[in-house]
Amino acid sequence: MYIQDQLQEIKAHIAAAEKRAGRPEGSVKLLAVSKTFPVEDIMQAYADGQRLFGENRLQEAMSKMPEMPADCEWHLIGPLQRNKVRKALEQGFGLLQAVDSLRLAETISRIAGELGCTARILLEVNVDGEESKHGFTVSSLQELWPQLMELPNLEIQGLMCIPAPAVDPEGARPAFRTLRMLAEELRARGPLPLPELSMGMSHDYAVAVEEGATIVRVGSAIFGKRDYGGSSL
């Protein structure tokens, strides 16, 4: 029951935030982040109508995806190593959300070409410019945009970010706004429509919706606290 109650509550909060922001109802997709949770838990969300799931590790995703009904859509939200790109593309993710460098985008483009498919991706932006973090900085993405736009076999659907954790959900608002404004700027440079903005997690998804998120990535607020079993993740 817990998971289904949480899902209902989160969907209501998303709808309320859409309304506050004057956005049409249903403009935001809820990505249920199921990392570390077993298939039984994911099935509970499925039974409640949830179809969109996110995993941050390729190996874990590959073990769960075949266990779930085929009408689920899966997004890879964690970093992808270039030597795992072929595996990831063969796995059939709906979206690779964390493409964090030109080199990785180039590799995906090349291998998608070899496989005869088009890869749907988001570019991860390190919005607070912390050196330790993955992603394009705002200025590097502005600079590399012409090269990224030209890559074949890629559908760049938009941008994603994982801002530094803030105590107060409001603390993430400037980062979300930065991502939205960057997407607007890149759109203006045309011709890609860049419809998706993936931002907001369990503690700040409502703020992200107010700032224009089209995908919120919510894990613990749906499935409960994660137990990493002592791993360093």
Ligand SMILES: *Cc1c(COP(=O)(O)O)cnc(C)c1O
């Ligand atoms: C784990 C994870 C989430 C979900 O985090 P919660 O705080 O549990 O909602 C969102 N995005 C990414 C990239 C993650 O790795």
